Structure formats: C-alpha cells, structure tokens
Amino acid sequence: MFSNRDADPAIERDDAWQKLDRPLRRILPRSLMGRSMLIVLIPLLVTQAIALGLFYGTYLNVVSRRLSDGVTGEVSLVMAMIEHTSSEAERALTLQDAASRTQLGFSFHAGERLTRQGTNHVLGPMDDDFARSIQQNLVRPYDVDWSEDPQTVRASIQLPDGVLVVMVPVKRLNIGPIWLFVVWAVSSSILLFLIAGLFMRNQVRAIRRLGLAAELFGMGRDQGPIRPQGAREVRQAAIAFNRMQARVNRFVAQRTAVLAGVSHDLRTPLTRLRLTVAMIPTTGLIRAEALKPDLSDMVTDIEDMERLIGSYLSFARGEGAEEPVAIDLRGMLDDVAAATVRAGGQVLGVEGREGVEAVVRPDALRRVLTNLAENARRHGGAMRFSLREGERNIEIAVEDNGPGLSASRRAAISELNAASGSQDGKGGLGLTIVRDIIHAHGGSIRLMDSPLGGLGVLLSLPK
Numbered sequence: 001m002f003s004n005r006d007a008d009p010a011i012e013r014d015d016a017w018q019k020l021d022r023p024l025r026r027i028l029p030r031s032l033m034g035r036s037m038l039i040v041l042i043p044l045l046v047t048q049a050i051a052l053g054l055f056y057g058t059y060l061n062v063v064s065r066r067l068s069d070g071v072t073g074e075v076s077l078v079m080a081m082i083e084h085t086s087s088e089a090e091r092a093l094t095l096q097d098a099a100s101r102t103q104l105g106f107s108f109h110a111g112e113r114l115t116r117q118g119t120n121h122v123l124g125p126m127d128d129d130f131a132r133s134i135q136q137n138l139v140r141p142y143d144v145d146w147s148e149d150p151q152t153v154r155a156s157i158q159l160p161d162g163v164l165v166v167m168v169p170v171k172r173l174n175i176g177p178i179w180l181f182v183v184w185a186v187s188s189s190i191l192l193f194l195i196a197g198l199f200m201r202n203q204v205r206a207i208r209r210l211g212l213a214a215e216l217f218g219m220g221r222d223q224g225p226i227r228p229q230g231a232r233e234v235r236q237a238a239i240a241f242n243r244m245q246a247r248v249n250r251f252v253a254q255r256t257a258v259l260a261g262v263s264h265d266l267r268t269p270l271t272r273l274r275l276t277v278a279m280i281p282t283t284g285l286i287r288a289e290a291l292k293p294d295l296s297d298m299v300t301d302i303e304d305m306e307r308l309i310g311s312y313l314s315f316a317r318g319e320g321a322e323e324p325v326a327i328d329l330r331g332m333l334d335d336v337a338a339a340t341v342r343a344g345g346q347v348l349g350v351e352g353r354e355g356v357e358a359v360v361r362p363d364a365l366r367r368v369l370t371n372l373a374e375n376a377r378r379h380g381g382a383m384r385f386s387l388r389e390g391e392r393n394i395e396i397a398v399e400d401n402g403p404g405l406s407a408s409r410r411a412a413i414s415e416l417n418a419a420s421g422s423q424d425g426k427g428g429l430g431l432t433i434v435r436d437i438i439h440a441h442g443g444s445i446r447l448m449d450s451p452l453g454g455l456g457v458l459l460s461l462p463k
Contacts, residue, residue: 105167206230219442345377352387376400402454
C-alpha cells in the first residue's frame with residue numbers, strides 16, 4: 001500500500017497544472033489571431049513596465065536628489081550670509097541680492113516660530129528628496145508646504161531669531177511630470193501593438209483561406225488551387241494543399257474512368273447471357289420444365305446484377321463532374337415522392353416547409369433519395385419524407401414501415417462502412433452510395449428506428 005507521501009511529484013505537478021490550465025482556457029482567446037496578439041502584448045507590457053521601473057527607480061531619483069541638494073546648498077549659503085549681517089536693512093539687502101542671483105524668493109520673519117514641522121507629500125520622489133536634503137544639509141527645524149501654490153514650494157526654516165521663508169519654483173526640483181513618460185510608454189506600446197496586429201492579420205488571413213479551401217474541397221466544392229500567401233511556412237502549407245488537391249482530383253478521375261470501364265465491360269457478357277437464357281426452350285420437354293425454376297432464378301440474378309451495374313454507372317458518371325448549386329430541397333422531395341408513387345410505392349406524406357435551400361449536387365442528391373425510396377418500397381411498402389432546418393445543418397429523414405434493422409445490425413453497418421443497400425443484406429450499392437454522396441457533401445448519415453415501425457434514415461447536410 002502506498003500513502004499520499006509516496007505520490008510521484010511529477011504526477012502532482014501535472015495535476016496542479018491541469019487545475020490551473022482549465023481556468024486559463026476560459027480567459028485566454030481561442031483564435032490564432034487573439035493568441036498571437038497576446039504573445040506580442042505580454043512581452044511588450046513587461047518591457048515597458050521594466051523600463052518605467054528603471055527610469056523611476058534610478059534616473060529620476062538620482063536627478064531629483066541632485067536638484068534638491070542644489071537648492072538646499074544655495075539656501076545654506078544664504079543662511080550663512082545673513083548670520084553675518086548686523087542690521088535688518090543689511091539682511092533685507094542680502095536676501096534681495098540672493099533672490100536675484102538664485103531665482104529663489106527669500107523673506108525673513110523676525111521673532112516667529114514654526115507651528116508645525118515636516119512636509120506634506122505629493123506624487124513623486126522629489127518631496128522626500130527635498131525634505132531629506134534640508135534635514136541633512138541645513139540641520140534646522142523646517143516645514144515644507146507643496147499645496148500653497150502649484151508652481152511654488154514654500155520652505156520655512158527655523159533660525160535662532162526668526163523664520164526664513166524660501167519660495168522655491170517647482171521646476172527647480174522637478175525634471176518633468178511623470179505622466180509624460182507614462183503616456184509615451186503607453187502610446188508607443190499601442191502603436192507597436194497595432195503594427196504587430198496588421199502583420200499578424202495578414203498571416204492569419206492566409207491560414208483562414210487555407211482552412212476554408214480545405215473545408216470546401218472536402219465538401220466537394222472545388223475552387224481550384226489557392227494562391228500561396230503569408231509567411232514561408234504558410235506558403236509551404238498552401239503549396240502542399242494544392243498538390244494534394246491535384247492528386248485527389250487525378251485519383252478520382254482515374255477511379256471514375258476505371259469504374260465506368262469495368263461496368264461497361266460487364267454489361268456485354270450479361271447481355272449475351274440474357275439472350276442465351278431467353279432462347280432455351282421452356283415447353284415440350286421434361287428437362288426444360290425441370291429447369292424452368294432455375295432459369296427464372298437466373299433471370300432474377302441477372303436483373304439484380306444489371307441493377308448493380310446501373311448503380312455503379314450512374315455513380316461513376318455523377319462523381320466529380322456535377323457542380324454544386326443551390327436548390328429547393330422541399331421541391332426535390334416532392335418530385336421524388338411523385339416518382340415513387342408512379343413506380344408503385346406508397347407515400348404517406350412529405351413534411352417540411354417550402355423554400356429551404358442548400359448548395360448540393362442535384363443529380364447526386366436525387367440519386368440518394370431515389371435509392372432510399374426504392375429501398376423503402378421494396379422492404380416496407382409505405383414511407384414518409386420529412387425535412388427539418390437547424391441552425392447549422394438541414395436534416396432529411398426517410399422512414400418506412402418495413403421490418404427494419406436490429407440495433408446490432410445498424411451498429412455494424414455504421415462501424416464497418418459496409419451498408420449493402422437492402423435490409424436483408426442482399427446485393428446492391430444502396431446505402432453505400434448514399435453514404436459516399438452525403439459524405440462528399442460534407443454531411444452525415446444515421447440509421448435509426450422509424451416511428452412507422454421500420455427503418456429510418458436521417459441525412460444531415462451543411463447549410
């Protein structure tokens with residue numbers, strides 16, 4: 001027995017990553033364009049954040065400290081000058097001369113005392129740097145007020161016989177608003193992000209065109225070769241798709257030609273066999289009377305073989321040569337139902353609204369419906385057609401009241417892709433042709449129990 005302590009650390013890490021991966025998938029974009037832009041955006045933001053941190057934490061602090069030291073050095077010099085004055089008039093003249101030389105405003109209030117000390121902070125490192133510089137260089141009680149005037153900082157310094165007030169322009173302490181650098185960083189990031197988006201859109205557009213061409217080709221809508229665009233890898237994929245498309249078209253043409261040739265070759269001996277059987281005498285001889293049931297079976301077998309070859313020929317002629325067009329499916333169902341009635345079948349009804357259109361190969365789809373109707377007529381007797389339109393697909397159902405197929409038989413037919421076309425498993429292309437044609441349209445086929453008691457065939461076609 002193993003305890004939780006004996007668990008594999010690698011398995012625990014995988015479980016932890018899976019727990020983290022699920023919420024990330026809900027947040028992260030699903031498209032290639034979105035993920036590509038996210039790959040561009042995250043390093044860009046990290047780079048700008050590092051640049052802002054370096055600027056704010058190093059260069060801005062160093063310059064701010066130097067500016068503060070320069071101002072406090074000038075104030076310290078003025079304080080040393082007024083300490084050597086002997087009268088108020090001489091002190092006022094000294095302060096006036098210092099103000100003109102240093103661009104600082106000086107005023108002395110004799111006999112006053114500071115009511116508060118310290119500084120009221122503002123955004124940026126310059127307030128702390130200025131207060132620290134006064135404390136270190138002047139070594140006097142002080143009060144710094146940043147809120148009195150947006151363009152001026154009021155610094156009050158306690159002297160033995162009064163308070164020295166220094167009006168310092170903010171531009172002497174500040175190298176520039178921090179928001180300018182933030183705006184520059186954000187605007188440059190947005191500009192680079194837009195440029196990257198333009199380049200990525202071209203790459204994604206080429207991939208989308210390739211995916212659309214592959215989907216249309218898989219549905220039988222051959223649009224011809226696509227023009228390679230985008231990056232080298234995308235161009236290589238487009239070139240490979242064009243080569244694959246040409247090979248598939250060539251294979252289909254060869255397969256169609258071979259199939260048609262074989263069918264035509266088989267039709268000739270079957271015709272001779274039919275003539276030979278017809279010329280055998282069936283009256284006047286006991287032997288002929290004995291052979292009559294066998295001859296009847298032979299004729300039946302030959303008719304089945306001719307029907308099989310006819311199905312092959314019609315399938316070969318229609319494969320790859322017919323262009324998809326938009327048709328009214330309800331109108332086609334009505335035509336097939338009318339033809340079935342003329343052939344001796346019983347149609348209980350055709351359900352579905354009119355005007356439902358789909359892009360299909362008309363002759364091929366008509367062959368599908370005719371095969372299903374013939375199958376239902378032979379084994380059921382009564383049938384019903386229905387048409388339903390969904391959000392992404394269109395469903396056509398052909399149901400009969402025959403013996404139907406067991407669940408295991410339907411599963412075997414769907415699993416092995418070897419439907420025989422008749423419910424008793426004897427001869428004919430039947431559902432095989434139906435399956436191939438529907439799959440060529442990009443749709444699907446499903447066998448199910450019919451509400452009428454027999455077999456139901458559900459065809460699903462994309463819009």
